[in-house]
Amino acid sequence: MKKKITIVVLILLPVIFLVFRADLPKGTSHGGQGLTTEVIKVYQGFGYQIYQGDRLLIQQEFVPALPGRRSFPSAEEANKVAELVVQKIEDGQSPHISLDELKELNVLNLRK
Structure with missing residues (x-):
């Protein structure tokens, strides 16, 4: 019985992963x-x-500049920060993100 469950899990996990990635x-x-x-x-x-x-x-995997391990609640918010990091790298700046920058991007409904 355990062998069947293991096989089913091994087959379903990649499928579930691909569905989420899509x-x-x-x-x-x-x-x-x-x-x-x-x-x-x-x-x-x-x-x-x-x-x-x-x-x-x-x-x-976690929101930078915030304590703890809190992931972004939406793909859009994660993308906003990723775009800012790329812009900073291309401008020759450090890719670190500050709390003020998160507020400017209105990530996690943080207000200035």
Whole structure:
């Protein structure tokens, strides 16, 4: 019985993963340094990845600048922050995100 359950789980997990991935915004390509962003589904919400070509530069599963491990509640919010990080990298700035920047992007309904 355990063997059948294990087989079913091993078959269903990749299918479930692919279904969730299909609903996420597709990667966004940027000029300059060949950076792309991709929103990812994480356990309690969303995060993002930033690639340079095929190389993963950043995988952010939690909202930066906030204490604890809180993921983004929506793909749109994760994408806003990912786009800002790419812009900062392309401008030669540190990719770190501050609480003020999250407020400016209106992420998590934070107010200035």
